[in-house]
Amino acid sequence: MGERLYVGIDLGTYQSTIASSKGSLDTIETVVGRPKDPVARNFLGKDVLFGNDALKNKLACNLYRPMAAGVAQDDEANLAAAKAFVSHLIETVDPEEYDEVFGVICSPSHVSFTDKSNLVATLRGQVNAIMVVTEPFATAYGIGEIASSIVVDIGAGTTDIARLYGVFPTDEDQVTINEAGDWIDLQLMELVKKKYTGAQVTKDMVRKWKEEFSYVNGEDREQMIELSVEGKKQVVDIGDLIKAACTMIINKVGNAIKSIVASADPEYQPVLRNNIILSGGGSLIDGIADAVANEIADIGDVTVTCVDEPIDKVALGALALAQDMPDEQYTAIN
Numbered sequence: 001m002g003e004r005l006y007v008g009i010d011l012g013t014y015q016s017t018i019a020s021s022k023g024s025l026d027t028i029e030t031v032v033g034r035p036k037d038p039v040a041r042n043f044l045g046k047d048v049l050f051g052n053d054a055l056k057n058k059l060a061c062n063l064y065r066p067m068a069a070g071v072a073q074d075d076e077a078n079l080a081a082a083k084a085f086v087s088h089l090i091e092t093v094d095p096e097e098y099d100e101v102f103g104v105i106c107s108p109s110h111v112s113f114t115d116k117s118n119l120v121a122t123l124r125g126q127v128n129a130i131m132v133v134t135e136p137f138a139t140a141y142g143i144g145e146i147a148s149s150i151v152v153d154i155g156a157g158t159t160d161i162a163r164l165y166g167v168f169p170t171d172e173d174q175v176t177i178n179e180a181g182d183w184i185d186l187q188l189m190e191l192v193k194k195k196y197t198g199a200q201v202t203k204d205m206v207r208k209w210k211e212e213f214s215y216v217n218g219e220d221r222e223q224m225i226e227l228s229v230e231g232k233k234q235v236v237d238i239g240d241l242i243k244a245a246c247t248m249i250i251n252k253v254g255n256a257i258k259s260i261v262a263s264a265d266p267e268y269q270p271v272l273r274n275n276i277i278l279s280g281g282g283s284l285i286d287g288i289a290d291a292v293a294n295e296i297a298d299i300g301d302v303t304v305t306c307v308d309e310p311i312d313k314v315a316l317g318a319l320a321l322a323q324d325m326p327d328e329q330y331t332a333i334n
Contacts, residue, residue, distance in 0.1 A: 007101060008103070008316060009103055015028065015311070021319065025316070028092075029052060029055065031050070031065050032054060032066060033054030034047070040061065066085060103129070103130050104132075104138070108158045108160050133168070136152065137164065137317075139279045139310075139314050141320055142316045146166055151164065152292075154283055156182050158178060159282065161176075179252040180249075181281055184249055188245035189201050192206065192238060196227060200229070209238065210245070211284075213239065214242060215242065215286035216285060218287065261296075273300055277304075279310045281310065288306070289305055292304050
């Protein structure tokens with residue numbers, strides 16, 4: 001058998017990460033830009049741009065975020081953008097140096113047959129064989145917590161929760177909710193516009209504020225930012241608004257965790273309650289583990305922790321799984 005490259009891929013709504021068996025680890029914003037007209041094409045010198053390159057030139061491009069809620073959107077333009085993005089992502093690991101590429105790709109916990117088919121379609125021609133697993137399972141596998149744990153992956157498009165017993169989780173062991181990082185961004189945008197009438201705010205602006213300043217619990221923190229209000233510069237404090245927006249998701253996540261615990265084998269419920277692990281970008285919100293623990297304290301004693309370096313954990317777990325699984329677990333997609 002020729003030399004094989006294994007890859008673990010976390011295709012996210014906002015950013016995507018690929019880990020490979022050659023030791024590389026790369027993260028790119030999940031955005032594709034195509035020049036708006038011939039002038040833009042000549043100016044940019046490219047037919048397609050990816051990640052930060054696309055964002056820096058967004059006024060000259062038609063931008064696509066093709067992985068809505070962590071799956072390829074089901075329309076021709078976004079499917080083409082998704083395939084182009086995945087091709088670019090895989091090129092970062094130099095697959096042409098290997099005879100074959102086997103990949104594990106991660107999806108939200110509950111996706112339709114069409115969604116899974118679209119995910120596979122984006123990889124056709126890029127890898128030789130594929131396995132699709134859920135994001136919380138990949139995280140758990142990578143950190144050695146696949147037995148008697150609940151993993152909560154708070155991403156951009158979805159929050160995915162899985163209870164784990166040392167085997168591949170079933171559909172009944174998992175739940176997906178749409179309240180996640182993008183949802184927090186929308187709440188923050190509405191709060192800013194309500195407090196500062198006439199404020200000109202974009203999704204990218206509020207996302208950056210959230211990522212830099214996010215917190216829950218404790219006293220309000222002063223967070224001064226520069227706003228344009230009807231074209232005029234204003235420096236305002238949005239610390240209380242960031243706290244309020246981030247706090248809104250705690251009840252949503254708490255209720256989902258409670259449902260996963262309640263439907264578990266009662267003998268395992270105490271163990272599961274005391275091994276709840278938060279991952280994904282949302283786990284970087286300062287104070288979120290304590291806030292979630294307080295939210296679900298009425299179900300009994302609980303222990304909630306956050307993984308270290310959560311942005312990389314899904315892809316690294318997927319890579320570990322890719323290397324450990326026998327060939328019969330894969331689906332050939334040549």
